[in-house]
Amino acid sequence: MWRAFKKALLSASVIVLFALFAVQQRTHMASQPTTIALAVPTATAGLVVPSDRSPPQPRSDASSGAGIGSAAASSRPGFTASSSPTHTATTTPGTSPPSSHSTVVPTATTTRQPVTSSRPSPSSPSSSSSSSRTDAAASGGLQDGTYTGSSTDAHWGTVQVQAVVTNGQLSDVTFLQFPNHRSRSQAINQRAMPILVQEAIQSQRADVDIVTGATDTSDAFIQSLEAALTQAQS
Amino acid sequence: MIRRTWLQMGMPVTVCLQDDRAGEDDVVAVASWLEAVNQRFSPYLATSEVSRLNSGTLGLHEISDDLATVLDLCEQTKAATGGYFDPVRHGRLDPSGLVKGWAIERCSLLLAERGLTNYVVEVGGDVRTAGRNGDGQPWRVGIRNPFQRDEQVKVLAVSDRGVATSGTAVRGQHIYDPWQAGGLSTEVVSLTVIGPTIYDADRFATAAFAMGSAGVSFIAAHPELEGYAITTTGVATMTAGFNAYVR
Numbered sequence: 001m002w003r004a005f006k007k008a009l010l011s012a013s014v015i016v017l018f019a020l021f022a023v024q025q026r027t028h029m030a031s032q033p034t035t036i037a038l039a040v041p042t043a044t045a046g047l048v049v050p051s052d053r054s055p056p057q058p059r060s061d062a063s064s065g066a067g068i069g070s071a072a073a074s075s076r077p078g079f080t081a082s083s084s085p086t087h088t089a090t091t092t093p094g095t096s097p098p099s100s101h102s103t104v105v106p107t108a109t110t111t112r113q114p115v116t117s118s119r120p121s122p123s124s125p126s127s128s129s130s131s132s133r134t135d136a137a138a139s140g141g142l143q144d145g146t147y148t149g150s151s152t153d154a155h156w157g158t159v160q161v162q163a164v165v166t167n168g169q170l171s172d173v174t175f176l177q178f179p180n181h182r183s184r185s186q187a188i189n190q191r192a193m194p195i196l197v198q199e200a201i202q203s204q205r206a207d208v209d210i211v212t213g214a215t216d217t218s219d220a221f222i223q224s225l226e227a228a229l230t231q232a233q234s
Numbered sequence: 235m236i237r238r239t240w241l242q243m244g245m246p247v248t249v250c251l252q253d254d255r256a257g258e259d260d261v262v263a264v265a266s267w268l269e270a271v272n273q274r275f276s277p278y279l280a281t282s283e284v285s286r287l288n289s290g291t292l293g294l295h296e297i298s299d300d301l302a303t304v305l306d307l308c309e310q311t312k313a314a315t316g317g318y319f320d321p322v323r324h325g326r327l328d329p330s331g332l333v334k335g336w337a338i339e340r341c342s343l344l345l346a347e348r349g350l351t352n353y354v355v356e357v358g359g360d361v362r363t364a365g366r367n368g369d370g371q372p373w374r375v376g377i378r379n380p381f382q383r384d385e386q387v388k389v390l391a392v393s394d395r396g397v398a399t400s401g402t403a404v405r406g407q408h409i410y411d412p413w414q415a416g417g418l419s420t421e422v423v424s425l426t427v428i429g430p431t432i433y434d435a436d437r438f439a440t441a442a443f444a445m446g447s448a449g450v451s452f453i454a455a456h457p458e459l460e461g462y463a464i465t466t467t468g469v470a471t472m473t474a475g476f477n478a479y480v481r
Binding site for chain 1: 245248250354356358359360361363367373374375376377378379380381382383384385386387389397398399400401402424426450451454455464468469470471472473474476477
């Protein structure tokens with residue numbers, strides 16, 4: 001009985017969330033969303049609401065680098081919302097910026113400044129999910145991590161919603177949209193619901209063979225360098 | 235181990251050759267190939283095929299096989315990334331975002347053809363590894379801290395993979411965004427992609443970085459790619475299988 005009620009509540013909150021961000025995306029050019037007309041999508045929200053399953057388990061023990069993205073979907077529902085729909089419905093418009101491409105992360109487990117701490121050994125990246133599992137169970141039943149709902153067709157295009165759970169609470173919902181849904185369907189297995197893990201970066205001078213990083217050169221620098229070398233050769 | 239670093243195509247190039255049979259001629263072979271790539275593809279050389287194609291002095295029917303191949307790959311990549319990778323920039327053809335990874339992958343094939351199985355080729359922060367290092371372990375690849383360039387935020391153990399990082403040049407300043415709660419921009423400043431080849435890692439890192447915070451989700455959706463994105467606030471988001479590479 002409670003499960004059915006909880007399921008209905010989850011469905012309602014998910015649809016509210018979806019609708020909120022559906023409308024926000026349509027008016028994304030405006031500075032702030034003001035009045036929000038709840039447009040119920042024609043299809044279901046596309047975020048799989050669990051029936052009688054336990055909350056999803058974020059993957060913290062990936063055994064191989066390749067080929068696991070879609071395999072993760074089989075034993076896990078796509079998305080759960082917290083049991084308090086008012087909480088989720090009111091936080092997101094206030095904290096989310098008009099642009100749908102950014103994520104606001106609460107300060108509890110992350111830092112606002114870039115972290116440059118020296119440690120003898122690298123950090124364990126899965127700590128954000130494994131260490132807070134008991135917290136999540138106590139607070140709202142959500143496991144920390146980032147969840148991406150399966151794609152669904154809304155009447156203006158294909159949409160996909162990504163939810164971030166931090167400290168067991170829904171901390172942000174990001175509205176993903178791709179400019180060309182036909183290309184996106186080529187590139188993305190629509191049955192896959194990729195899991196993302198967040199952490200604060202930790203820095204050190206490590207013992208490495210080689211370093212990967214963005215090149216610290218602007219186009220202008222390259223151009224002037226090439227010109228200088230060309231002159232030097234002549 | 236033979237280790238050499240030099241400047242080419244405006245970027246630092248590093249080659250580590252672990253095999254006993256490796257020699258200086260293998261280093262020269264890599265440098266020669268990269269010079270040929272530079273001469274053919276550089277948008278900064280007026281004499282390159284790309285520049286002459288753009289200026290109209292070279293017709294599409296006259297281009298080399300390599301350029302034709304690259305243009306094909308550009309179209310495939312544009313389709314696979316929903317247009318987020320586009321070889322046309324500022325009204326001109328500039329396939330550089332794909333050429334880099336493609337050229338480094340060709341370096342790796344070149345060394346393999348010369349009989350080597352344990353090596354690293356790195357060009358401008360894009361890394362291609364094969365086999366193992368001098369300790370018999372997968373090559374240790376550090377991800378540069380975008381806020382502290384002499385430090386690393388991760389150490390990866392990588393064998394027979396490509397690792398590419400796209401990002402902005404961060405000078406230690408925080409980016410103010412008035413629309414963000416707290417005022418700090420949470421834009422992605424660095425996105426590292428691990429792929430089966432440096433060709434794949436590079437082109438998808440380039441495209442995914444252009445997608446902003448949605449980019450790492452794009453990487454996550456591809457079964458053969460793993461990614462690690464860092465925002466201006468020092469928060470990182472990684473794909474599910476990324477941790478398997480971390481040491």
